């Protein structure tokens with residue numbers, strides 16, 4: 001019996017989630033899906049032709065078996081036997097060669113289509129706002145970039161090819177069977193559902209277990225991600241929760257084993273069912289064929305015909321089963337495309353104004369004009385904040401935690417847009433400035449410095465790709481970090497570790513200051529670290545930043561008295577409002593919230 005290529009009914013069912021989320025199949029969605037194929041229409045034609053020819057040729061040797069038996073073996077005609085065997089082999093080789101071409105064209109096409117999609121998605125995601133990244137699950141973004149687009153690739157190389165292949169194979173088998181004996185062909189076709197239905201039931205059970213085990217696997221991955229990540233393991237060490245985490249993992253692992261065993265056993269039952277049912281069809285054909293020849297002396301039907309019928313029947317199970325799953329395959333493929341399109345359609349919240357300008361001169365004059373802002377409409381964060389930062393001067397913002405200080409600085413490089421009022425830079429509303437221009441002229445030293453897992457030099461070059469070694473060293477000297485780097489065994493080629501974990505907080509911040517010096521921005525935003533660095537580190541940072549702040553226009557979220565004293569104006573922010581402003585002396589005399597902050601929180 002020919003292999004029936006039955007794929008086990010696995011995945012032939014939609015999950016509840018898939019059912020709920022199955023996309024509306026609109027002509028628009030279809031058009032959009034097919035629009036990705038249009039540039040490759042020539043390859044598509046080659047692929048369709050190759051699939052049809054190789055499927056038809058693939059069935060041919062089975063059909064020739066009948067003639068090999070009747071005309072060669074039973075007639076004992078050697079030359080005919082050899083000719084037929086040669087023909088059969090020849091056709092088989094051609095069919096396989098064509099399928100190699102077909103695979104190549106298909107894979108090439110699918111790779112290119114997904115290459116376009118990946119690039120499009122990546123550049124679209126780069127344009128997404130900071131809000132998008134703070135609110136989306138990191139895993140979700142990665143899944144769309146990797147498995148969803150990967151899924152599209154397998155739809156193009158697998159699903160679509162197999163539908164066409166199965167259809168062609170089925171047609172050839174049906175036509176041949178009906179030509180040979182309509183009665184036997186009909187018996188064969190009636191038997192097919194007998195086989196398909198029970199296997200579908202077993203398949204469904206297996207599918208349910210697979211789903212449960214997949215969900216479980218996700219839970220396990222979640223545990224691993226949480227507890228074996230840099231911060232996770234640190235948390236569990238510091239809270240001494242290793243035993244608790246181990247038990248949680250062990251329990252999840254135990255459940256997984258149970259499900260795996262169940263799944264394997266369902267697979268076993270599945271094979272038993274297949275074995276029994278696949279043999280019923282051929283037996284029936286032998287029986288009815290035998291009755292026709294032996295009892296009724298049917299001379300039209302030969303032994304070869306019956307053998308071919310049985311073989312063709314065997315080749316029909318797989319295609320019939322796959323074709324019954326077309327709907328599921330289609331919904332699943334559309335859902336993939338739909339998920340990808342959903343991301344493509346995400347509006348770009350912070351975008352370049354089509355008439356954005358890039359003024360020749362950047363002085364760094366910053367004006368907040370009654371700026372209001374909220375992340376969620378119900379919770380206002382900034383309320384009519386107004387201040388002015390003159391070129392060359394510096395403004396310090398102080399205030400209790402949660403007052404909205406970081407929010408103010410996030411608004412300047414347009415990580416978020418104001419919800420009321422406006423921010424002017426050199427007299428122009430920042431929403432009218434070219435986004436890249438705006439961001440290139442602003443240097444932000446954040447509290448939490450992000451470094452890539454590369455060398456110190458690579459991290460510095462991120463700020464200025466063409467910086468020379470001399471420039472880098474000069475910047476690092478100014479940032480008070482050159483001596484430290486030179487003292488490392490590998491100097492500037494030292495790998496900083498995951499997120500710069502191999503460096504101390506103070507060293508990281510000084511590196512980030514060096515990055516800013518390399519960039520020479522017109523406006524510096526400095527978010528002073530609240531975390532207590534040791535006094536030597538702190539001093540080193542102060543020494544690094546003070547001269548830079550002194551000679552540039554700067555906005556500082558300040559926590560230390562020395563930084564605050566160097567500012568030209570101090571803004572005291574509370575609950576999103578500026579409640580006091582002035583210089584240190586005046587504010588201290590006032591006896592308001594600044595005085596309290598000064599007495600309780602400021603470090604000298």
Ligand SMILES: Nc1ncnc2c1ncn2[C@@H]1O[C@H](COP(=O)(O)OP(=O)(O)OP(=O)(O)O)[C@@H](O)[C@H]1O
Nearest residue numbers: 134375376381399400401402403404405406407408
């Ligand atoms: N991405 C966000 N989405 C929603 N709310 C946010 C977001 N970021 C901050 N907030 C909220 O906005 C308020 C102001 O936060 P912000 O970080 O600006 O305060 P802060 O004065 O800088 O505080 P800290 O000194 O502790 O850093 C807080 O109540 C905070 O919970």
